[in-house]
Amino acid sequence: MKQWLRTQGGWWLAWLVLTAVGTVWLARAELAQLQQDFETDARIAHRLMSQQVVQYDAVLATLALLEPGDGADRPEQRLPSVYPSILRVQRRERDQAWPDEKQAGALAAAEARSRSERRAELAGLDLAQGRYELVMGATPVSYALEIDLAGSVPWRDWPMDPKRSPVRVSLQRGAQQFVLQPGRMAQADAGGWRFGITKALASPSQPFDLVAERHVGWAELPWRSIAGWAVAAALLLAGLWTAQRQRIARRRAEELLRLGQVARLNALGELSAGLAHELNQPLTAMLANAQAARRLLDEDPPDLATARNAMGQAVEQARRAAGVVGRLRRVIERPEAGGDVKPLVLQEVVRSAMHLLAPEFAQRGVAAQFDATAQAPVRVQAEAVALEQIVHNLLMNALQALDLVPASERRLSVSVGRNGQEGVLTVTDNGRGIAPEAMPRLFEPFFSTREGGLGLGLSLSETLASGMGGSLSAANAAPRGARFTLLLPLVAPSTERMG
Numbered sequence: 001m002k003q004w005l006r007t008q009g010g011w012w013l014a015w016l017v018l019t020a021v022g023t024v025w026l027a028r029a030e031l032a033q034l035q036q037d038f039e040t041d042a043r044i045a046h047r048l049m050s051q052q053v054v055q056y057d058a059v060l061a062t063l064a065l066l067e068p069g070d071g072a073d074r075p076e077q078r079l080p081s082v083y084p085s086i087l088r089v090q091r092r093e094r095d096q097a098w099p100d101e102k103q104a105g106a107l108a109a110a111e112a113r114s115r116s117e118r119r120a121e122l123a124g125l126d127l128a129q130g131r132y133e134l135v136m137g138a139t140p141v142s143y144a145l146e147i148d149l150a151g152s153v154p155w156r157d158w159p160m161d162p163k164r165s166p167v168r169v170s171l172q173r174g175a176q177q178f179v180l181q182p183g184r185m186a187q188a189d190a191g192g193w194r195f196g197i198t199k200a201l202a203s204p205s206q207p208f209d210l211v212a213e214r215h216v217g218w219a220e221l222p223w224r225s226i227a228g229w230a231v232a233a234a235l236l237l238a239g240l241w242t243a244q245r246q247r248i249a250r251r252r253a254e255e256l257l258r259l260g261q262v263a264r265l266n267a268l269g270e271l272s273a274g275l276a277h278e279l280n281q282p283l284t285a286m287l288a289n290a291q292a293a294r295r296l297l298d299e300d301p302p303d304l305a306t307a308r309n310a311m312g313q314a315v316e317q318a319r320r321a322a323g324v325v326g327r328l329r330r331v332i333e334r335p336e337a338g339g340d341v342k343p344l345v346l347q348e349v350v351r352s353a354m355h356l357l358a359p360e361f362a363q364r365g366v367a368a369q370f371d372a373t374a375q376a377p378v379r380v381q382a383e384a385v386a387l388e389q390i391v392h393n394l395l396m397n398a399l400q401a402l403d404l405v406p407a408s409e410r411r412l413s414v415s416v417g418r419n420g421q422e423g424v425l426t427v428t429d430n431g432r433g434i435a436p437e438a439m440p441r442l443f444e445p446f447f448s449t450r451e452g453g454l455g456l457g458l459s460l461s462e463t464l465a466s467g468m469g470g471s472l473s474a475a476n477a478a479p480r481g482a483r484f485t486l487l488l489p490l491v492a493p494s495t496e497r498m499g
Contacts, residue, residue: 015230015237022229030222034214035195038167042197042212044159045169045180049210050202052085052152056134056145057205059083060120064138076143085151087131090144098144103133110135111142120205127176134205149178166215171201171208185215192217255356341468343491344387346378346416346423353391354414360399365407368395370414378416380423380488386464387488390472393457394427394484400450401431401482411481422470422487430481434474442474 063076076089090099092111098104103124110123114137123133123144130149136142149171160167160181168183195214200207354361354368361368380387395414402410411430418424434442438449443462458472465472470488477483 011237011241015234018233018237019226019230022233023226026225026229027221030220030225031193031216034216034220038195038212038214039197041159041165041167042169042199042210045212046197046199046201046210048154048157049152049171049208052154053201053203053206053208055083056086056147057120057203059086060134060136060143060145063089063143064136064141079145085148086145087148087151088146090146092142092144094140107133107135107144110144111137113137114142122206125173125176127171127173127178130178132206149180153180168213170211172211173208177211183213183215185213192220252356252358255352340383341381342384343379344382344384346380346425346488348377349384349387349391350414350416350425353388353395356392357395357399360396364399364402364410366399366402366410366412368412368414375417378418378423379491380470381491382468382470382488383464386468390461390464390486391425393461394425394486397457397484398427398429398431398482401429405431418490419487421490423490425486425488426483427486428477428481428483430477433476433480434482439474443472 059079066075074091076091079086079089090107092098092107098107100107106123110121110133114121114135120134120136123135125132127149131146132149133144133146135144155162160169162181165181166184167181168185169180171178171180193216195216197212198209200209350370354370395412398412402412409430413426413428415426415428416424417426435449443458445456445459458474462472465486465488468488470486472487473485475483475485
C-alpha cells in the first residue's frame with residue numbers, strides 16, 4: 001500500500017509540476033500579449049493627441065501671420081465651425097485689453113510669456129472641466145483659443161472603445177488631470193498586474209502628459225487554455241503511466257514464465273528422480289528373473305526355442321525400459337544448485353518476488369508486511385534462480401493458505417535477519433496452520449494438503465536450500481498460522497570486502 005501511494009504520489013506530483021509550469025508559461029504569454037496590445041494602443045493615443053495639440057499651435061501661428069480683419073470680416077471667428085474643439089477665439093489688438101475681463105490678467109501674462117518664448121502659451125487651465133486657454137502674442141494682434149479637451153479627442157481614429165476598454169487614459173499636468181476614457185481600475189489590494197505608460201504630448205506650448213494605465217485581474221488569465229493544458233498533461237501522464245504499467249506487467253509475466261519454466265524443469269527432475277527410484281527395483285527384478293528363467297529353460301530339452309526367444313525379448317524390453325528411464329532422467333535432471341552460487345542481497349530477492357506476485361496479493365486483498373530498509377542488507381551465498389524459486393514458492397504457499405481465511409483477517413509478514421553465520425528469511429501467515437499429522441511429511445515429494453496439489457513445491461524448495469548449504473523448516477505460528485524459515489550461509493566478510 002505504501003509503495004502504491006509512493007508511486008501514485010509521484011505521478012500526481014509530476015502532473016502538478018507540469019500543470020504549474022504550463023500555467024506559468026501560458027499566463028506569462030497572455031500577460032506579454034496584453035502588455036504589447038496596451039502599449040500599442042497607448043502609443044497610438046499619444047500620437048493622435050499630439051497631432052491635435054500641435055494643430056492648435058499651427059492655428060494660432062497661422063492667425064498671427066494673417067492680416068487682421070475688422071468688424072465682421074474676422075477669419076478667426078469661423079474657426080469654431082471648422083474645429084468643434086475650439087470653443088471660442090479672442091483677439092487683442094494693440095493698446096487694447098482682452099475682451100474677457102475675468103481672464104484678462106491670465107491672458108496678459110500668457111501673452112507676455114508667448115512674446116518672450118516666441119510660441120503659444122497656456123493661460124487658464126482647468127483640467128477638471130476639460131478646458132484651457134492657449135495664447136499667441138503677436139503684432140499687431142494677439143489671439144487666444146479656448147479649447148475643449150473632450151472635443152479634441154479624435155474618436156473616429158481612437159484605437160480603443162472608450163466605453164468598454166479596460167485601459168484608463170487621462171491627460172495630466174501637475175495635480176490636475178482630465179480623464180479621456182475611464183477604463184477599469186481595480187483597488188490596490190485586488191491583486192493582479194498593472195501596466196502603465198506616461199508620455200508628454202509633442203507640443204511645448206501644451207505640456208500635458210498622456211497617462212495610460214491597465215489593470216489585469218486574475219479573471220483575465222487564459223483559464224480555458226490552462227485547463228486544456230492540465231487535461232493534456234493528465235492525458236500524457238496517463239498514457240505514460242499505462243505504458244509503464246504494461247511494461248512492468250510484461251516484465252512480471254516474463255519473470256513468472258521464467259520461474260515457471262524453471263519450476264517445471266525442477267519438478268520434472270524431482271518426478272524423474274522419483275520414477276527412476278520407484279521403477280529401478282522392479283526392472284532389476286524383471287531382468288534377473290528373465291535371465292534365470294532362460295537358464296532354467298536352457299536345461300530342459302523339449303521345444304525350448306520359443307521360450308528362449310520370448311525370454312530374450314522380455315530381457316531386451318526390460319533393458320530398453322531401464323535405458324529409457326535413465327535417458328529421461330539425464331535429459332531433464334535438475335542441475336546442481338551450487339553450480340552458480342554468488343553473493344545475493346536477501347532483501348532484494350524478496351522485493352523482486354513480491355513485485356512479481358503483486359497481482360496475486362492484490363487479487364486476494366493481502367498487504368504483505370515487509371520493510372526492506374529497516375536494516376542493513378543481508379548478503380547470502382546462493383544461486384539466484386534457486387533462491388528466487390524458493391521465495392516464490394513460500395509466498396505462494398502463504399497466499400494459498402490465506403484463501404481459507406476471511407479477507408479482512410488475512411495477514412502475511414516477511415522478515416529478513418541474521419543468526420550467527422546464516423541469513424534468515426521468515427514467511428509467516430495467519431492461515432489455519434499445519435496439521436500435526438502433516439508436519440513430518442511436509443517436505444516429502446508428492447505429499448500435499450491442498451486438493452489438486454502436486455506436492456512438489458516444498459519438497460523442491462527444501463532440496464534447493466540444502467543444495468546451497470542451507471535449510472528450510474516449518475512450524476506453526478501463534479495464535480494461528482504457519483511460519484517457514486529459510487537459512488542460508490552469509491557471505492564471508494573477506495569475500496564481501498573483495499566484492
